[in-house]
Amino acid sequence: MKKNEPEKKRFPIMAAGAAVLAACLVLPAVISRIEKEDVITSAQLEKAIDISQLSTAEFVYNGIAEKYNEEYPERVDCYIAYNASVKVGIQMEDVTFEIQEEEKTVTPVLPDITVQIATLDENSLSYIPKNPDVPLKDMLILCKEDAIREAGESEKLYETAEENLKMVMEALLSPVLENAGYSLVWQASK
Template sequence: MRKKIWIIVIISIAVLGAVLLTFAVKNGYLFNDGPSINVICESSLREVVNVSKLSTAEYTYNSVAKIYDKDKKVLKCHAKYNGTVTAGIDFSKIDYDIDDDITPKKITIILPAIEIHDVIVDSGTIDYIFTNSKYETDEFSQEAYTLCIEDLGVKVKRQDDFLKIAKENAVKTIDGLVSPWVNQIDSEYVIEVK
């Protein structure tokens, strides 16, 4: 008799538990997707600046940056980011020199120095893994973004080929633009782009 009562009690508790669990899951008290988040954005144009950058090489670097505290002793977070660096020349500074006194006659197109144009980290794709949740402050994402840009700047400096490729491409581009034209004007001219 006692045994039967215990069985009924255990089964009743199990059924009640299942009903409560179903109710909790259905109404979002358990296993929900987290809080509902709503984002509204506004953009307003502030200023337009003239530039003349001919970019001829692009360096893509997707990596993980380590973010430390101010003393560089405690690791706060790993931040995964997608970055791009572009390099090229200032198009408005291209110069030329024509030498008719030598044989063959020569046109020299002088390109300005290759420079890094932009270091871009896609701030909308940075992902974080914190070593301790206390480091995740409201201002942390800005700190992480700045440090990811610095990390990318350091990485690109190690790439010896990058500026070399940018220069070669700049030479090819301007040569491709000018050569057919000058050859049509006077085929005696030799073109050098440097």
């Protein structure tokens, strides 16, 4: 078995619904404060997106990690098959806004999307050869590192996360911006 053989599957999944639901609880208070104002401030927008962490995509992965021999680093001691879930997103507190008063536009400046959570299904672990002489803790670390590395190489995961992030930001900000006569614009993707 080689590391890059078929057994691996990648499925980006939307994870934005909870953020929109949370926004429904915050937005009425923010909108009522802006109702008659015709100027938007960054502080108002930051309150509208007041969620500490937002996971915008999930990478479900069936992978195979390799445990290399410490004395002979080119030799694989065992292969570990596992199932993992990696969530990517942003810290919402790192979002800033460029506000153009004359054009009445707001451009969110988003931080880089990063891995936020990586979880392994410990019950899914299987080994070749059976019962290797490797501590479970070491196997879990290897599998988690492998899943994070694979997620980091998935362009589709990050594209999906960015699309979902923009949808969530629009859902959170549109009521506030429309009420004050502003529109949301996006910077060109990097």
